[in-house]
Amino acid sequence: MNGKADEKAMDHRRLGRALGLFDTDPLMGAGLPYWLPDGAVVRHTLEEYIRDAERRAGYRHVYSPALGKRELYEISGHWDHYRDDMYPPMRLGAEEVVLRPSLCPHHALIYRSRSRSYRELPLRLAELGAMHRAELSGVLGGLTRVRAIHLNDAHVFCTLDQAVAEARAALELIARAYADLGIEAVRHRLSLPGAGGKYVADPELWRRATGLLREVLAEAGVAYEEAEGEAAFYGPKIDVQIADPAGRESTLSTVQIDFHQPARFDLHYVGADGAKHRPVMVHRSVIGSVERAVAHLVEVHAGAFPAWLAPVQLVVLPVAEEQAEPAALVREALALGLRAELAGPGEGTLGARIRAARLVPYQAVIGAREAGAGLAAVRLRDGRRPGALPVGDLLRRVAGRVAARGTALWD
Numbered sequence: 001m002n003g004k005a006d007e008k009a010m011d012h013r014r015l016g017r018a019l020g021l022f023d024t025d026p027l028m029g030a031g032l033p034y035w036l037p038d039g040a041v042v043r044h045t046l047e048e049y050i051r052d053a054e055r056r057a058g059y060r061h062v063y064s065p066a067l068g069k070r071e072l073y074e075i076s077g078h079w080d081h082y083r084d085d086m087y088p089p090m091r092l093g094a095e096e097v098v099l100r101p102s103l104c105p106h107h108a109l110i111y112r113s114r115s116r117s118y119r120e121l122p123l124r125l126a127e128l129g130a131m132h133r134a135e136l137s138g139v140l141g142g143l144t145r146v147r148a149i150h151l152n153d154a155h156v157f158c159t160l161d162q163a164v165a166e167a168r169a170a171l172e173l174i175a176r177a178y179a180d181l182g183i184e185a186v187r188h189r190l191s192l193p194g195a196g197g198k199y200v201a202d203p204e205l206w207r208r209a210t211g212l213l214r215e216v217l218a219e220a221g222v223a224y225e226e227a228e229g230e231a232a233f234y235g236p237k238i239d240v241q242i243a244d245p246a247g248r249e250s251t252l253s254t255v256q257i258d259f260h261q262p263a264r265f266d267l268h269y270v271g272a273d274g275a276k277h278r279p280v281m282v283h284r285s286v287i288g289s290v291e292r293a294v295a296h297l298v299e300v301h302a303g304a305f306p307a308w309l310a311p312v313q314l315v316v317l318p319v320a321e322e323q324a325e326p327a328a329l330v331r332e333a334l335a336l337g338l339r340a341e342l343a344g345p346g347e348g349t350l351g352a353r354i355r356a357a358r359l360v361p362y363q364a365v366i367g368a369r370e371a372g373a374g375l376a377a378v379r380l381r382d383g384r385r386p387g388a389l390p391v392g393d394l395l396r397r398v399a400g401r402v403a404a405r406g407t408a409l410w411d
Contacts, residue, residue, distance in 0.1 A: 010245040012298040013142035019303045031140040031147035038311035043290055045309050047128055050152050050287055057173055059126040064106035066130045070096040075264055076105040081233035085133050099132035107155040108265040116269040122158035122166055143295035150290040156282040163280040167216040167255050170284035174240055174253045177286050182306050182407040188222050189239040194229025200260050209235045209257045234260035244299055256283040307361035308405045314340040314398055315357040319367040321345055326366050329391055336399045361409055362398050380409050
């Protein structure tokens with residue numbers, strides 16, 4: 001297969017449809033994909049993984065609406081600096097509301113909903129929330145550029161002395177997630193402002209935030225490149241870059257230190273001295289948007305997801321109809337929380353069924369000998385055959401690997 005053919009074969013748009021993960025419909029609209037059952041499993045599992053990782057890291061989860069008054073985005077600066085990427089306002093009586101392009105203004109309002117003490121900081125608020133961006137039809141593509149985005153977002157409200165440690169911890173959380181997902185960062189980029197009026201005009205803000213992010217990267221021991229013109233309109237950011245099979249780069253994860261929004265929303269905390277102080281806002285996204293993350297996972301793994309993320313984790317393959325145990329094995333697997341299916345003789349020859357289940361991490365073949373002894377002949381997706389195991393041992397091994405997450409199929 002030549003390079004272009006190989007690139008096409010690995011394209012998540014082709015693979016996603018072939019594997020029954022997602023699709024689109026003109027009546028729903030361009031850039032608005034829907035998720036099919038297997039794709040919904042991958043998405044849900046990924047969402048639960050990141051929520052669990054955030055809980056363990058001390059984040060507290062919130063929900064906020066996907067709409068906001070135009071005034072909210074005027075205060076945040078989005079209306080002045082980001083309006084071209086936002087949907088037009090909708091009039092509701094005397095008010096104008098817009099579909100949000102970002103979650104940070106909502107989290108700023110949650111922070112200022114009551115008085116805060118320095119004892120509460122750092123306050124880590126996380127949300128996997130919907131936002132909408134008015135992408136032009138010419139740039140839309142599969143799951144990588146969409147108009148309805150579900151972002152793994154979080155904002156840490158902290159003191160200035162805490163900001164570097166919080167941003168560094170966010171980088172560590174990103175690295176752990178990449179290892180569990182079996183993906184790699186091709187480089188880290190310090191994204192800085194460029195020329196023009198796209199950026200907030202506050203040189204001191206940029207100097208302070210950029211200096212802190214350089215300190216974060218130095219402490220983390222991460223090599224990076226600087227890129228002008230890639231910053232957010234309100235501040236610099238660390239972008240974690242990934243690459244598709246053709247070598248095209250995109251940003252998946254980000255870490256930002258922001259002095260702008262806390263000032264715009266007049267955020268405060270009461271310090272140990274009893275006086276009001278301005279918090280720093282650390283923005284971070286571990287896996288970016290769910291859409292882009294799944295697109296990258298599809299291409300990196302060619303649909304053969306890590307076992308914990310796979311739509312089907314175990315397929316049970318009875319050799320003949322006479323084996324009565326397979327259905328019971330599936331029920332036991334389901335009771336352990338595994339995603340298991342039965343592929344019986346009615347679905348074709350054993351060889352055909354094994355080929356059809358080639359992306360399933362674990363296959364349990366049960367013939368007459370195995371059924372009589374309470375065993376299952378184990379086949380792994382990578383071609384290894386650990387041999388016949390007692391059914392209980394097999395299920396415990398598989399459940400253990402799934403619970404451990406990571407990319408290893410077998411101990």
